[in-house]
Amino acid sequence: MLLLRRALPPSTAYTTATRRLRVPSRISTLPHPHRLATTSSTTSIDPGFVPRPSDAQRKTIYALSTPPGKAGIAVVRISGPEVLQVWKHIVRRAEPEPWRMERCKIMHPTGGNMLDDGLAVYFKGPKSFTTEDVLELHIHSGRAIIASVLGALSHLPFCRPAEPGEFTRRAFLGGRLDLPQVEGLKDLIDAETEGQRRLALEAAGGAVSARFEDLRTGIIRCLAKIEALIDFSEGEDIEDGVYEDARNDATTLLATIRSYLGDNRRGEILRSGVHLTIFGPPNAGKSSLLNFLAQREAAIVTPVPGTTRDILELSLDIGGIPVIISDTAGLRPTDDLVEQIGVERARKAIQAADIALCVVSCEDTDATRSLPSAVADLVTERTFVLFNKSDLRPDASDNEPNNNNGTPTHWWTTSLKTGEGTAEFLTGFAQALKTRFDLDLDQDSPHTPLITHARHRVHLESAAGFIEAFLETTAEDVVIGAEELRYAAQAVGKVTGRIDVEDILDSLFRDFCIGK
Ligand SMILES: Nc1nc2c(ncn2[C@@H]2O[C@H](COP(=O)(O)OP(=O)(O)OP(=O)(O)O)[C@@H](O)[C@H]2O)c(=O)[nH]1
Ligand SMILES: [Mg+2]
Numbered sequence: 001m002l003l004l005r006r007a008l009p010p011s012t013a014y015t016t017a018t019r020r021l022r023v024p025s026r027i028s029t030l031p032h033p034h035r036l037a038t039t040s041s042t043t044s045i046d047p048g049f050v051p052r053p054s055d056a057q058r059k060t061i062y063a064l065s066t067p068p069g070k071a072g073i074a075v076v077r078i079s080g081p082e083v084l085q086v087w088k089h090i091v092r093r094a095e096p097e098p099w100r101m102e103r104c105k106i107m108h109p110t111g112g113n114m115l116d117d118g119l120a121v122y123f124k125g126p127k128s129f130t131t132e133d134v135l136e137l138h139i140h141s142g143r144a145i146i147a148s149v150l151g152a153l154s155h156l157p158f159c160r161p162a163e164p165g166e167f168t169r170r171a172f173l174g175g176r177l178d179l180p181q182v183e184g185l186k187d188l189i190d191a192e193t194e195g196q197r198r199l200a201l202e203a204a205g206g207a208v209s210a211r212f213e214d215l216r217t218g219i220i221r222c223l224a225k226i227e228a229l230i231d232f233s234e235g236e237d238i239e240d241g242v243y244e245d246a247r248n249d250a251t252t253l254l255a256t257i258r259s260y261l262g263d264n265r266r267g268e269i270l271r272s273g274v275h276l277t278i279f280g281p282p283n284a285g286k287s288s289l290l291n292f293l294a295q296r297e298a299a300i301v302t303p304v305p306g307t308t309r310d311i312l313e314l315s316l317d318i319g320g321i322p323v324i325i326s327d328t329a330g331l332r333p334t335d336d337l338v339e340q341i342g343v344e345r346a347r348k349a350i351q352a353a354d355i356a357l358c359v360v361s362c363e364d365t366d367a368t369r370s371l372p373s374a375v376a377d378l379v380t381e382r383t384f385v386l387f388n389k390s391d392l393r394p395d396a397s398d399n400e401p402n403n404n405n406g407t408p409t410h411w412w413t414t415s416l417k418t419g420e421g422t423a424e425f426l427t428g429f430a431q432a433l434k435t436r437f438d439l440d441l442d443q444d445s446p447h448t449p450l451i452t453h454a455r456h457r458v459h460l461e462s463a464a465g466f467i468e469a470f471l472e473t474t475a476e477d478v479v480i481g482a483e484e485l486r487y488a489a490q491a492v493g494k495v496t497g498r499i500d501v502e503d504i505l506d507s508l509f510r511d512f513c514i515g516k
Pocket of ligand 2: 286287288298299307308327328424
């Protein structure tokens with residue numbers, strides 16, 4: 001049996017621990033929009049109503065939720081405590097049956113004229129997107145119809161137009177979404193490639209939050225063991241090896257966090273795009289390659305070496321991966337001031353890139369495929385190489401590139417003029433990108449990167465720092481150790497917006513096995 005030395009007198013230790021656990025900024029205790037004060041008088045639509053409530057008082061918001069313009073359907077979303085009043089004045093029917101779509105006439109609340117013949121569905125809170133009462137009006141999408149319906153809603157004194165993102169903000173405040181889900185929802189709407197869609201869907205669905213929450217729960221379990229040591233007075237016994245258990249758990253948690261942090265920024269890259277810089281000697285076909293990838297004449301191509309001077313950037317989808325490609329000036333010594341600046345910019349772009357693709361003309365290499373001196377030092381085993389203009393050197397070998405800095409792992413031979421080798425290049429290049437960034441888009445969630453936003457990384461870094469600090473403490477300093485773990489849990493909780501550990505601690509303490 002391990003007998004514990006108390007770090008503080010019993011009463012002090014208990015109150016200190018209890019007080020520390022009460023984190024006042026608990027998100028879930030924020031006033032729920034349903035509980036915000038509204039008065040029955042604000043529901044009046046008497047035109048002579050004085051005074052009109054301020055925007056801040058008008059809790060029912062409305063907005064067009066679909067893009068404006070001509071289309072089959074537009075959806076106007078209304079959320080807040082006065083939704084049933086909106087129904088009464090706009091749809092003019094008896095109370096709606098929740099979650100059931102109803103065909104209805106959309107009427108002007110004061111004018112009495114019909115605005116459109118559409119559909120309406122009422123989502124009774126909290127089973128709605130915002131957790132408030134929500135009404136969706138499905139109307140025909142045309143500028144005049146949309147304007148008339150939004151104009152009609154503006155006549156209701158208890159309604160106001162929603163601020164950007166306000167529906168999602170209410171969903172967050174109502175506890176319907178946490179921060180990674182909010183980020184995921186935004187990323188999902190912004191997603192332009194398959195990879196981005198999958199990543200964002202996972203976050204929006206709550207899987208990312210669940211993984212962060214597992215991590216946080218793990219830290220709190222560890223903390224619970226340390227708190228147990230603090231709370232037992234001298235002479236009381238507790239299971240053997242609790243402190244060692246906590247240290248082992250903390251070591252495992254630290255390794256897990258470190259493995260998330262050492263992900264080569266896969267999630268951030270997949271979300272925001274791989275930065276790829278095309279470089280090489282002048283006239284090798286760099287701009288031709290950019291145009292081939294973009295499937296349009298984005299860059300000027302001429303037989304004159306030194307055509308490209310500045311950096312030209314394009315965003316493309318290559319095999320489901322978002323890629324931001326930069327075409328650069330050909331690298332060569334030059335007296336031309338403008339070209340010198342272009343070459344300098346090219347060098348900086350190579351350094352800043354996640355990946356670089358060196359384009360070399362087959363004419364500029366020999367049978368051993370030595371790379372031209374202007375680029376040789378910039379090509380390493382992490383650079384991809386494209387030998388272009390194979391039509392001009394039908395005898396060109398298929399050998400690997402020969403370089404002083406290490407042999408590139410991926411290279412291809414093409415003629416962008418005849419199209420020879422371009423299909424193999426495209427497939428191989430997309431695969432090489434996936435391999436390089438470990439982005440296997442065909443795999444299911446266990447492979448999905450956890451960190452997709454810089455703020456996730458910041459909070460995980462600080463959690464790792466606190467766990468390391470805990471591991472540096474000894475059994476004599478359990479109170480300080482507990483504090484470090486509590487900070488670590490809070491740091492992870494900041495990712496999801498959950499920073500209160502008390503609820504989990506309570507339940508863990510209840511279940512915690514104490515050998516007495
Ligand atoms: N024969 C042949 N010509 C090509 C091929 N690819 C590009 N070209 C030509 O090579 C010339 C230079 O192409 P660019 O794409 O402008 O080359 P670049 O590397 O961007 O050149 P700079 O911008 O001057 O550095 C143009 O006349 C292209 O039409 C190819 O595969 N075969
Ligand atoms: Mg060019």
